[in-house]
Amino acid sequence: DAGVTQSPTHLIKTRGQQVTLRCSPKSGHDTVSWYQQALGQGPQFIFQYYEEEERQRGNFPDRFSGHQFPNYSSELNVNALLLGDSALYLCASSLGQGRGEQFFGPGTRLTVL
Amino acid sequence: DQQVKQNSPSLSVQEGRISILNCDYTNSMFDYFLWYKKYPAEGPTFLISISSIKDKNEDGRFTVFLNKSAKHLSLHIVPSQPGDSAVYFCAATSNQAGTALIFGKGTTLSVSS
Numbered sequence: 001d002a003g004v005t006q007s008p009t010h011l012i013k014t015r016g017q018q019v020t021l022r023c024s025p026k027s028g029h030d031t032v033s034w035y036q037q038a039l040g041q042g043p044q045f046i047f048q049y050y051e052e053e054e055r056q057r058g059n060f061p062d063r064f065s066g067h068q069f070p071n072y073s074s075e076l077n078v079n080a081l082l083l084g085d086s087a088l089y090l091c092a093s094s095l096g097q098g099r100g101e102q103f104f105g106p107g108t109r110l111t112v113l
Numbered sequence: 114d115q116q117v118k119q120n121s122p123s124l125s126v127q128e129g130r131i132s133i134l135n136c137d138y139t140n141s142m143f144d145y146f147l148w149y150k151k152y153p154a155e156g157p158t159f160l161i162s163i164s165s166i167k168d169k170n171e172d173g174r175f176t177v178f179l180n181k182s183a184k185h186l187s188l189h190i191v192p193s194q195p196g197d198s199a200v201y202f203c204a205a206t207s208n209q210a211g212t213a214l215i216f217g218k219g220t221t222l223s224v225s226s
Contacts (some may be wrong), residue, residue, distance in 0.1 A: 052139030
């Protein structure tokens with residue numbers, strides 16, 4: 001049973017560019033959450049998608065947007081990249097909107113130069 | 114302002130001894146707490162959780178204690194094993210936060226043989 005998968009593993013971009021990160025949830029899961037983990041910090045909640053809609057959003061600017069597809073996979077888009085966007089981006093999947101455990105993928109390491 | 118605090122960046126313990134990782138929170142609305150473990154190049158892995166209606170939850174070598182009056186929780190690992198060496202994150206959530214997890218900065222545990 002495949003767990004949460006993310007692509008790409010690593011990515012290098014320059015300031016002002018746009019990036020798209022991808023996530024496939026664990027089999028049977030329908031909810032995807034995205035987190036940003038800066039160096040030396042804990043993961044910080046960006047937003048959550050359920051039934052192809054953004055259901056919840058953390059304190060992130062509109063440059064961060066996402067999408068969920070009918071097969072529950074998800075994308076995270078970041079526009080107008082800043083140096084401060086350099087971080088590990090984690091995707092987590094769960095079932096429904098209950099308070100159950102979230103399963104995390106290995107993350108995408110984004111470096112903005 | 115950090116709502117979940119892990120004030121010890123690191124902890125070193127000998128194999129077979131007890132490891133105690135601590136976590137404090139400031140938001141009295143938090144009612145569900147989780148511990149995650151993270152190895153390098155992997156996503157966080159769920160360890161154990163506790164609801165605010167309980168003061169203790171045990172799962173094998175892992176026990177979480179919750180002191181609501183002190184807004185403090187701790188994770189006990191007995192006996193500690195070298196494979197437990199990882200970064201441990203405390204996370205919390207509330208009905209207000211929905212299913213978004215609020216993480217601490219993490220504590221790096223090193224277990225020596």
